[in-house]
Amino acid sequence: MANELYQYSIISALMDGVASHGTPIASVLAHGDHGLGTFRSMDGEMIVLDGAVFQMKSDGSIIPITDPAETITPFATVTRFQPTERTRATVTSKQDLAALLNRLFPAARNHFLAIRLDGVFKSINVRTAGGQCFPREGMVAVAERQTTHTFHGVRGTVVGFRCPDWTMGVNVAGDHMHFISEDRQRGGHILALETEGEVEVGVAMMSKFHVDLPEGDDEFNEAALVKDEKGIHAVEG
Template identity: 70%
Template sequence: MADNEIFQYSIVSALMDGVASHGTPISRVLAHGDHGLGTFRNMVGEMIVLDGEVYQMKADGTVVHVADPERTVTPFATVTRFRPSVRTRAALQGKAGLAGLLARLFPAARNHFLAVRLDGVFRLKVRTAGGQAEPREGMVSVASRQTVHALDGVKGTVVGFRCPEYVMGVNVAGDHFHFISEDRQKGGHILELETEGEVEVAAAQMSRFHLELPTEDDEFNEAELKLQAQGIKDVEG
């Protein structure tokens, strides 16, 4: 795949229906991108792909580097070969501040995708999911047991995407970001975000989207996959 094209395995609605027992080796995902996010088999923890390396951020607050992506499976992931077209510095107050900045940087991208990376010092509230308690447990139920961590004055990197409204259910409409600390010891799915001073902002607008659906997966084949827009919004914060 070319730079700044999205590759996605499976869809968010599948996670909502608890389709997470199987998936694809992360190595196949990495063949399409070096920047992204997702989850792991049975929704155990949050995934961040940073500079081609994959990390699993767990509910107990620990972070594991995925050293063998050939043997580690993801039921959902979104990646791109990230080559920023815009770079700037900015201080951000809340997720709304980041949303406003991206709207100003890309005024013609309302119905396109954005890939985003922030580097600097942050104050954050992040969540990590502990995983399914039983097969086919849906994401709303899994998220009800999520662990929330407050990170104050932590240097690190934010990775993620802005997706247009029309892909809700296929992906997460709006902004979806994960964080990992510079020492690779802390991180998670971002619920709240502020910066301490200015941070480095890098972003790219994208117009090509490649979707691969699970095959030979009874869970996926049997799932209703009806849009649960409010449930997705509640889970993703």
């Protein structure tokens, strides 16, 4: 069904370094064509755009995933995206985008939103994670080695989700978005953005949420999974 949120594992597991195993990306794609995630050992950022999957690595390269049945993700969130609201808007910041989403969906405080922006970005600042140095290394430590890039005057697509506050620790509460350029050469987890004039904005509210937890995974079974709200904000902000 369209606009139902599917998630594999939870963000608190990544915070605890649960990333050595996971599920084939193909099994995630069975649930959606629009989404975010990461790869085994937190090696880079994942973006799912129109059913295609890309790995955005810390060295700035982007790799299309051509073997989703053989590529593992320890955490991913997807939906079959069909926007129920479309508009054109000039967006000056992440805060400005948040205000636009509030205006479009004033009754969605405790629901999920799927988000897509297409157009030219005057400035977009992203980060990419370089991956774990050893098994069970936590996400905060991994993020300390992240690489940041700023792109100017680049055409591309933003894919993301807004998750309600009650999901913090299960997912990332708030607006969580990744970017990929139209030429598929640049991208990452969005830290800041500003559009070059108006861009196309598509959004859908979601009220159905399905989570699959890892099975037979000692890292997951032994993880404390204590909600670290401060740490999640630090690495996903």
